[in-house]
Amino acid sequence: MDESVILARHVAATRFEALPAEAVRAAELSLLDALGVMFAATGLAEACxxxxxxxxxxxxxxxxxxxxxxxxxxxxxxxxxxxxxAHAVDFEDTHDGAVLHPNASVIPAAMAVSGMLAGASGKDLLTAIAVGADVVCRLGLALKVNPHDKGWYHPPMLGAFGAAAAAASMLRLTQEQVVAAFSLAMSQSVLTSQFESDAASSIRAVRDGFAAQAGVVAALLARDGVNGFAQPFEGSAGWFAMYADGQFDGDCIRHALGERFEGAYVGYKLWPSCRGTYPFIEAALRLREEGVSPERVAQIELTASPLTEMLCEPFEQKQRPATAIDAKFSIPFTTAAALITGQVGLDTFATERLNDSRLLSLTKKMSYRIDTSRDFKAALTGTVRVVAMDGGTSSVTVERPRGSVESPMTETELREKFYDCCSYHAVPMTRPEAQRIANTVLNVRWLDKLEPLWECLTRAQ
Incomplete structure (x- = not known):
């Protein structure tokens, strides 16, 4: 079927009044979470x-x-x-089923376009976020094979389509213009996984900037009459054909479209590292609670899924990551940090911590294996097995770690995360300043114009 037209119609037709309550609240919470994460990155991520x-x-x-x-x-x-x-400190929301970060490109794009529209309201902004996230997630859910197997790093590539959808929603593009925007976004967005083998690469941190910009440029050009091409998703040389061997499930794109907004089913992160590390962090924390002492550990075996193999390879690099972003993408490092310190926070990835002898001595005791029986979308399953010096063993397997829809963060936890992130801003914010922004964001639906939000963000600097 014509998935490109179906999604374009969805983007062009959706208005705030059609959004279910859970989609509206999720858009507000995702906006708050994204702002906090981006604030923290201004003070922590030099690559930005x-x-x-x-x-x-x-x-x-x-x-x-x-x-x-x-x-x-x-x-x-x-x-x-x-x-x-948006992704520089790897703390943004995730959709576990689609295995990507839907709002990392959507929210920067929606904010950017809404800033240029004098009549834009809070409801318009939330609609753009809800629609954009829904598009990204549905495209990710539709994948039957992993583009990574052929060297493509697809999350930000799909993110560009969500950014285009969000920008198109803000600009009130027609169905035909949205199809054009999708095709124009595809013409700008590609990412090879080659960066994974380069510990010094900045791409892992900043990748969503390119996707967000591609979506905005695509929507603005489509608004002004630039036509791309038909069937950017399902065509014989469309996105799925080129990057997924044509293997996709159109039902995932079409099912309950306009009724179920997938952005309402994102999870928010408790720890600032790749979501694929979460089963291992949680397993390490449980082992610590059970009395496992890092000083008494002889060996640790990690069992990962095919998708999270990238968080173990090359293993020597992951055992001793050279940069913060590489450490955030390291199952050995994050597991060691959790087991030794009982927490994984923004300070865990400070430069001096990367050379912590206790952490590095523990990662040297680790090995890993990949459970090939697991589907690539079973990323959030992991096992940590510890062999003690006296020969005793302990093992914990985690399948649905904290932050998932089944085990979500509370709104109170999300606010505290936001306040903490604000303290890492390049110009650190006080708690009252952070609270004022949070209150504005979580009530943004009531703003007839967005200028109070922009003023709030500007005065905080």
Missing amino acids: LPFSNLARASGGHRHSVLLDSGVRVPATAAALANGAL
């Missing part, structure tokens, strides 16, 4: 600064707010710079 510098040097209309400084820049520049922040 060149994107902000580039944005400030851009000429043109000063519409959209940069989250590191409060400076206003053109929408496309804001999407790139703020989008680069």
